[in-house]
Amino acid sequence: MRIVDVNEFYSPTGGGVRTYLDRKMTIMAEMGHELIVIAPGRENRVEERLDGGKVIWVRSPPLVFDFNYRMFFFEAPIHALLDELDPDIVETSSPWRPGWIIGNWQGRAPKIFFAHNDNVGAYPMRWFESFACPGDVESAFGWYTRYMGRFLAKFDAFVTNGPALAKRHAARGLTVHASMPLGIQRGFFSPDHRDEALRRSLLEQLDLPEHGHLLLGLGRHHPEKRWPMVIDAVETAGQDLPVGMIMIGQGVHSRQLEKRIAGSPHIRMYRPVYERPRLARIMASCDALIHGSDAEPFGLVGLEAIASGLPLVAPDEGGLFELADPHIAETYRARDARSAAAAIRRLFARDPAILKAAGRHAASKVRTDVDHVEDLIAYYQSLIDGAPASIWVA
Incomplete structure (x- = not known):
């Protein structure tokens, strides 16, 4: 299986998403699969990984408020890469441009929105907490949930990285098809x-x-x-x-x-x-x-x-x-x-x-990253085989 993840949160300086994807790349290679990350970078270049997989950096502008990250803008270069790579599964996790870029791609692969974060919880809830209750903030930002619903309609499945996000998005009326709790490389930590x-x-x-x-x-x-x-x-x-x-x-x-x-x-x-x-x-x-x-x-x-x-x-x-x-x-x-x-x-x-x-x-008893990837591959294979994107909890 070849998975291509078009990921705006993959930063050269690190971060949780990069740690997750780097390890996922290695595990998938060990299982006989391939993960390719398309990420925004300073320049166009390809970074091959010795243990399998690669990162394709696409020249993109930086975020003005955090220069550790960059953002995709143009659709055509991403679509051209996807057409060339011909993946079995396409993932993305950004609700901004990538949500629409991947949603609009017309390739054969099932398209997965894999949520790593909750923008309403991370930002408006914090900005307005001193003078508004959480319920009022949720109501005021209902437009954002409706916005998500519009691009999610172009995807084959909406997956979260665990139960916390699944519960939040489901409470807003979005259909979460699978909750796939993450895991860690237990051999390092003891x-x-x-x-x-x-x-x-x-x-x-x-x-x-x-x-x-x-x-x-x-x-x-x-x-x-x-x-x-x-x-x-x-x-x-x-x-x-x-x-x-x-x-x-x-x-x-x-x-x-x-x-x-x-x-x-x-x-x-x-x-x-x-x-x-x-x-x-x-x-x-x-x-x-x-x-x-x-x-x-x-x-x-x-x-x-x-x-x-x-x-x-x-x-x-x-x-x-x-x-x-x-x-x-x-x-x-x-x-x-x-x-x-x-x-x-x-x-x-x-x-x-x-x-x-x-x-x-x-x-x-800690869940491992291998457990996570095995569950994810099994779910993705079910989608490739034509199974409906029914609720799946790992």
Whole structure:
């Protein structure tokens, strides 16, 4: 099977979608299939991958508000590439130009809209939350759901990357044909990578004793991640608990966040760690992952943390909430720093031995990226074979 993914979210500088697609490319090659990504880039070029698959970069203009990403504009070059590649399945995940570019393509392959995000949850819900309730915001942006419905009518199936997105889109009246939860490369992440010497070193950098609590905040520095709220929560919990946080990531709000934590002795920011083994060791050496985004579509970082044996502190909305098993997680009211601080206190008030055992058990049950790709290929094969795009939950 040859899948071509026309993906506006595939960035040269990384990100969750790129991580997902790079790994998917490798797994598919190992299964005897092929994934080709068509992505917007600085110039037209082809990047062959040694382990199978390739990326075709199409010269495209940058996003004015985030130069890590670019956007497709013209339809003809994409259609020409698709005609030449003659895929068995075509995917896209952007509701902007690619939604229409792929929708209008007249090739033989089933066309899949694979949702990786929720623009209403990530943006308007956050912009207007101070003076409008979620229901009112949903009503005001009903035009966006109708807009999605128009280009989705040109597709053969609407697939989401997990239950959180499926529930949101279905609640708006859109038909989601399949929910395909993501998975992680479990071999990289394990509780066995815990390094007590590294943990002590990190606590020392946070000016905390060895019996202190080490939280991990991992992800890009973007408003939807709600890092200021997370920082407020950690500082509030730190008033009566020896707790600190290391933040690993970068993004459009890195400078603002650096200024925000300048006076916080127990919070430090570090640049992204791209070496997976090193990141796995850092994750396993922390005491919990804390997350702030209530608009998280799935939350691969949460799955990686669980695979590393970490418990979660997560909001009660979004992708991480779907992963937050009460045995290994404490949840809080989304967007509420005081509630998040209380969740931190509750987590570290638990019996450490029981929490550690629960974490190890959860790590052994984490869904893998191979599981995800196998389910996806099976579903796509059913579409190729002519089966109707009926509801499918992996």
